[in-house]
Amino acid sequence: MSTITVLGIESSCDDTAAAVLRWDGVAEVLSSEVSGQTDLHAAFGGVVPEIAARAHAERLDLMVELALEKAGLGLDDLDAIAVTSGPGLIGGVVSGVMCAKGLAAATGLPLLGVNHLAGHALTPRLTDGLAFPYLMLLVSGGHCQFLIAHGPDNFERLGGTIDDAPGEAFDKSARLLGLPQPGGPAIEEAAKAGDPCRFDLPRPLIREPHCDMSFSGLKTALLRARDAVMQEGNRLKRQDVCDLSASFQAAVGEVLSAKTARALEAYMALAPSEPALAVAGGVAANQSLRAALAVEAKRAGARFIAPPLALCTDNAAMIAWTGIERLRAGGHADDMTLAARPRWPLDSAAVPMLGSGKKGAKA
């Protein structure tokens, strides 16, 4: 197949997305449409799975139509339909899989069930043509893990969070400080005017000789520091919020830097021909965290790649791209027994991760 055109569908969390990608030696994103649900969940302090699933079911066909229209194509022009079939909030994943099955049944097109995490992890190949193996840090509201991408279907997990994802910690901490959601950008903004040394927050697991991380204790420490300030002066002043934000961000940054350095050490031992560290996920939008990761990459002699934010956060272009990678590698299509999976670790040999975040299963 010299030209491959694939429709991608994503609905594993709180974004309903559809995209059309074409490969003819180079990749082209013909369209990538995302409909977020932040407004629907705002009053609940987290994603409500039932509300998310219903919104996906209502919006999926509209998003598919929109993506095809923007690409200037019809279903006849496609070679395959790729859909996130896990991991994620099961109601949403089921909605997407049912939509894709319906389209595949009606058109006779091959159906490709894609791992959402593989979508994130393969994005730097779509945006920057990275060669395998490269090191990947997924860092968002629902994910946090280091992966070595060896091939389109071959990922080695070096470590990840054992509790909250960093984005989740940013969001919960922002709430404790009376800042708006999503918490990441709000804390980053407040931190600019803050003193990162005023509060001595913990750096969990930083000295442990592995790549696992923990962020839930940090948020509890922030709560204690906040309460101590409030006991002294009753009200939290703007400067206190800025200092708490800066101290929190510095702690997350130091942990991520230290663990990235460890992950790079393991990765560089493979003597990759074109060493690279790539990031994906909403937290990668944070300028100071991004700068800290770039420093670690440079120190290790690796290129640092941060795809454009629209392709870093949840989207369907990455799902279509993963489908294209599979077809290029001669992989098989799925059939109508394709199941929606709440959990689906990328590296089945790695020890399973614990728990489940507010945005669903982490692996």
Ligand code: KG4
């Ligand atoms: O990748 P994403 O859009 O969605 C998933 O979690 O799947 O990531 C959203 C997360 C939120 O928790 C948000 O607070 C965090 O990314 N985030 C940030 C920043 N922008 C978004 N965290 C820190 N600094 C930022 N500038």
Ligand code: ZN
């Ligand atoms: Zn994601």
